[in-house]
Amino acid sequence: MTLHARLVVTRPAFRLDIELHVGAGEVVALLGPNGAGKTTALRALAGLTGLSEGGHIELDGEPLHTLAVEHRPIGMVFQDYLLFPHLSALDNVAFGPRCRGASKADARRVAAELLDRVGLADKATARPRHLSGGQAQRVALARALAVRPRLLLLDEPLAALDAHTRLSVRSRLRHDLAGFDGATVLVTHDPLDAMVLADRLIVVEHGAIVQQGAPAEVARHPRTDYVARLVGLNLYRGTAAGRQIKVGEVPFNVADPLEGPAFLAFSPAAVALYRTRPDGSPRNLWQGVIEGIERHGDSVRVHLGGPIAAFADITPAALADLDLTPGRQVWVSVKATETHAYPA
Amino acid sequence: MTTTTSTAPARRRDRDPGQGAVTGRLPWVLLVPALLGLGFLVLPLAGLLVRAPWSTLGTRLAEPQVLEALRLSLVTATLATAVCLLLGVPLAWLLARVTFPGRRLVRALVTVPLVLPPVVGGVALLLVFGRRGLAGQWLEAAFGITLPFTTVGVVVAEAFVAMPFLVISVEGALRAADQRFEEAAATLGASRLVIFRRVTLPLVAPGIVAGAVLCWARALGEFGATITFAGNFPGRTQTMPLAVYLALETEPEAAIVLSLVLLAVSVIILAGLRDRWVTAP
Amino acid sequence: MFRRLSRWAAALPLALVLAGAAGCGSSDPAASAGASAGGTTTVTVFAAASLTGTFTELGKAFETANPGTTVRFNFGSSATLAQQITQGAPADVFAAASPATMKTVTDASLAAAPTTFVRNKLVIAVPTDNPAKVDELKDLTDPKVKVALCAEQVPCGAAAVKALDAAGLTVKPVTLEQDVKATLTKVELGEVDAALVYKTDVIASGGKVQGITFPEADKAINDYPIATLAKAPAGDLAKRFVDLVLSQQGKDVLTKAGFEAP
Numbered sequence: 001m002t003l004h005a006r007l008v009v010t011r012p013a014f015r016l017d018i019e020l021h022v023g024a025g026e027v028v029a030l031l032g033p034n035g036a037g038k039t040t041a042l043r044a045l046a047g048l049t050g051l052s053e054g055g056h057i058e059l060d061g062e063p064l065h066t067l068a069v070e071h072r073p074i075g076m077v078f079q080d081y082l083l084f085p086h087l088s089a090l091d092n093v094a095f096g097p098r099c100r101g102a103s104k105a106d107a108r109r110v111a112a113e114l115l116d117r118v119g120l121a122d123k124a125t126a127r128p129r130h131l132s133g134g135q136a137q138r139v140a141l142a143r144a145l146a147v148r149p150r151l152l153l154l155d156e157p158l159a160a161l162d163a164h165t166r167l168s169v170r171s172r173l174r175h176d177l178a179g180f181d182g183a184t185v186l187v188t189h190d191p192l193d194a195m196v197l198a199d200r201l202i203v204v205e206h207g208a209i210v211q212q213g214a215p216a217e218v219a220r221h222p223r224t225d226y227v228a229r230l231v232g233l234n235l236y237r238g239t240a241a242g243r244q245i246k247v248g249e250v251p252f253n254v255a256d257p258l259e260g261p262a263f264l265a266f267s268p269a270a271v272a273l274y275r276t277r278p279d280g281s282p283r284n285l286w287q288g289v290i291e292g293i294e295r296h297g298d299s300v301r302v303h304l305g306g307p308i309a310a311f312a313d314i315t316p317a318a319l320a321d322l323d324l325t326p327g328r329q330v331w332v333s334v335k336a337t338e339t340h341a342y343p344a
Numbered sequence: 345m346t347t348t349t350s351t352a353p354a355r356r357r358d359r360d361p362g363q364g365a366v367t368g369r370l371p372w373v374l375l376v377p378a379l380l381g382l383g384f385l386v387l388p389l390a391g392l393l394v395r396a397p398w399s400t401l402g403t404r405l406a407e408p409q410v411l412e413a414l415r416l417s418l419v420t421a422t423l424a425t426a427v428c429l430l431l432g433v434p435l436a437w438l439l440a441r442v443t444f445p446g447r448r449l450v451r452a453l454v455t456v457p458l459v460l461p462p463v464v465g466g467v468a469l470l471l472v473f474g475r476r477g478l479a480g481q482w483l484e485a486a487f488g489i490t491l492p493f494t495t496v497g498v499v500v501a502e503a504f505v506a507m508p509f510l511v512i513s514v515e516g517a518l519r520a521a522d523q524r525f526e527e528a529a530a531t532l533g534a535s536r537l538v539i540f541r542r543v544t545l546p547l548v549a550p551g552i553v554a555g556a557v558l559c560w561a562r563a564l565g566e567f568g569a570t571i572t573f574a575g576n577f578p579g580r581t582q583t584m585p586l587a588v589y590l591a592l593e594t595e596p597e598a599a600i601v602l603s604l605v606l607l608a609v610s611v612i613i614l615a616g617l618r619d620r621w622v623t624a625p
Numbered sequence: 626m627f628r629r630l631s632r633w634a635a636a637l638p639l640a641l642v643l644a645g646a647a648g649c650g651s652s653d654p655a656a657s658a659g660a661s662a663g664g665t666t667t668v669t670v671f672a673a674a675s676l677t678g679t680f681t682e683l684g685k686a687f688e689t690a691n692p693g694t695t696v697r698f699n700f701g702s703s704a705t706l707a708q709q710i711t712q713g714a715p716a717d718v719f720a721a722a723s724p725a726t727m728k729t730v731t732d733a734s735l736a737a738a739p740t741t742f743v744r745n746k747l748v749i750a751v752p753t754d755n756p757a758k759v760d761e762l763k764d765l766t767d768p769k770v771k772v773a774l775c776a777e778q779v780p781c782g783a784a785a786v787k788a789l790d791a792a793g794l795t796v797k798p799v800t801l802e803q804d805v806k807a808t809l810t811k812v813e814l815g816e817v818d819a820a821l822v823y824k825t826d827v828i829a830s831g832g833k834v835q836g837i838t839f840p841e842a843d844k845a846i847n848d849y850p851i852a853t854l855a856k857a858p859a860g861d862l863a864k865r866f867v868d869l870v871l872s873q874q875g876k877d878v879l880t881k882a883g884f885e886a887p
């Protein structure tokens with residue numbers, strides 16, 4: 001079961017044009033900022049948004065875009081689940097099979113099995129407003145799977161949950177998705193969801209794909225500022241010559257030799273700050289200006305301006321020792337072993 | 345009537361402490377006109393009550409003509425509401441969910457019976473469904489059906505005048521309803537008809553009930569179109585408002601009694617419905 | 626400024642409600658203005674709906690004959706008009722379509738000595754093509770003939786009952802209309818085959834219906850009484866208007882419209 005699609009949607013002041021290939025059993029996450037076109041892409045796959053000139057969708061070698069929504073072999077989980085408020089959890093799940101011709105008894109049997117599989121057999125008679133967020137999400141997934149779809153679409157499946165439930169629902173969802181043998185496309189703006197749930201990430205910005213690959217690969221080698229911010233890395237574009245990359249006027253020593261345009265990435269935790277110029281290596285050292293300071297988990301994140309902008313994560317103790325305040329000049333250095341360089 | 349309006353909000357507050365979270369002094373700029381508005385609506389009713397011939401009330405009510413007119417009114421208003429539901433809900437759906445050229449014009453046309461003087465509406469109905477009317481001629485020739493001067497004619501006249509109330513109310517509910525539920529149903533394989541029946545209708549049910557109540561109340565009080573289209577004959581087409589009007593010609597006191605009966609019955613039914621349906625979440 | 630303004634705005638509906646509660650027409654600005662001007666110039670006439678055409682014509686004649694005066698009419702069902710007068714409406718003259726409705730006004734001592742100024746006779750009104758071939762009162766008893774009558778509560782209905790009783794006939798009407806105009810409309814539109822209406826209404830319809838006279842109509846002649854009202858704000862003008870109606874000129878206008886002299 002494979003999906004091959006080129007999704008083209010043209011609107012005034014917006015154009016989505018992405019290619020998508022998803023294999024059987026594969027989970028692909030569309031990741032991107034708000035307004036990037038992720039949800040539009042998902043709606044286009046479902047048929048809720050029409051494709052523009054040049055777009056096409058093929059599922060298992062058959063055209064999908066020629067079918068009306070209700071005839072597409074898809075299952076969709078919506079952002080806030082959209083469980084029918086007037087139906088019980090069981091009838092919500094049985095809705096799809098009923099629509100596709102199953103008898104009432106058969107539909108309910110299928111629904112009961114699915115509810116059981118997601119661990120909600122005891123909630124069968126409950127109305128959606130009496131379900132918790134996590135339960136509603138599982139009912140929504142069961143409802144989408146009840147029609148035995150060949151393509152599963154999930155729109156921000158965890159966005160409606162609070163941080164605590166999110167953790168458990170996320171790992172549960174990962175388990176459930178692993179048991180699904182069709183193609184899965186999920187949309188999220190949360191990198192952690194994407195990393196945990198997806199086999200492959202597709203980063204979409206302004207209606208176009210800017211990067212794709214396995215989660216670990218994307219996390220290590222971001223190619224846009226957006227991705228770098230998502231995975232929490234400082235990212236620069238520079239020019240490499242051998243083991244040296246120049247980012248603006250600042251030279252960096254790197255571990256692996258490289259030539260031509262290159263990306264340089266390093267973690268904010270790899271950045272060290274000094275009041276006075278440190279002795280030793282002159283490489284990977286520049287003078288920056290503190291633009292802002294904020295708490296970041298257990299550490300303190302320092303926003304640096306100057307020749308190159310960067311984030312530095314330091315301990316609160318270091319912050320106090322260095323007496324850092326916005327506007328102050330500091331020396332900034334990064335260990336060569338903690339940088340990643342890769343071709344642009 | 346005053347009791348229902350004053351207890352309903354209180355009861356709701358009991359149920360949901362989140363309601364009425366804004367407290368503090370009531371602003372008199374709102375309170376004074378509100379009370380004046382209430383007075384304006386209720387004073388004429390008080391006028392009727394004051395002038396009602398209470399001593400002869402019992403004997404007047406026992407007159408078979410009164411009961412006959414009341415029965416006819418309730419039956420025809422209910423049938424008219426059923427007709428409005430049958431035709432008006434799909435019409436509201438068409439206006440709210442389907443884009444077609446001239447939709448704005450159609451929406452304006454739907455409200456015509458609201459602004460048309462009912463008597464003119466009655467004449468218009470005669471011109472279409474009358475013995476020599478465009479459709480009436482054909483109905484009589486093909487099926488031997490004549491509408492004027494029949495109880496069915498009363499239902500037609502009432503439905504004509506009351507339908508806009510239902511359509512406007514239901515269309516509003518449809519527009520306010522979250523259409524993404526319908527999209528969700530479509531992804532589950534539901535056709536438009538199934539979506540309408542199993543998702544849209546249940547979601548807008550409160551709006552439909554509210555519209556039906558308005559529609560019923562309007563049909564119950566209908567006078568002009570009914571007397572013009574269906575005429576006035578006791579037991580067949582003489583509804584309460586017609587009986588009231590004719591009683592007014594000779595016996596104003598009898599007219600007051602009839603009006604009170606109509607009022608009492610409708611208030612009882614509407615208040616009953618309100619508690620059960622309209623205030624439901 | 627704002628506070629004062631809103632207080633006034635708030636008081637306005639109250640004033641309206643109180644004015645409404647005090648009873649309609651307790652003070653009609655136009656009428657009282659005429660009365661207070663010393664020589665009154667406006668005369669207000671409440672007249673039965675069937676007099677609309679003739680009285681409008683006579684009103685114009687009155688204004689021509691009495692320069693500077695204005696005649697204001699309130700046409701409607703006689704019963705409604707009588708009720709408005711007993712509730713205090715400021716009228717100078719009342720012309721009713723039946724003695725019974727006039728009686729409610731005289732009983733309340735609001736008018737004295739009404740005079741019958743015209744009489745109206747019933748005729749059978751049929752559509753111009755007379756589909757049911759009606760030519761006498763007896764034809765209305767045929768169950769295949771659809772008949773409209775006025776409701777018994779209104780003068781034309783009372784007259785119809787009287788005429789049918791006199792003829793010893795029983796008619797099963799399909800409808801009892803609320804007034805003579807509504808009855809006539811049903812004939813005009815061909816919804817009924819025949820109706821009993823006044824001769825004047827048939828003439829006023831301008832050929833849209835055909836009138837058939839019948840001898841039993843003489844047993845149900847309707848008298849139209851006219852009277853000046855006791856509290857008439859324009860007493861003198863009121864009397865002069867009644868005089869005009871009773872004059873030869875008045876008779877000419879009324880008979881031309883189908884009324885008969887008393």
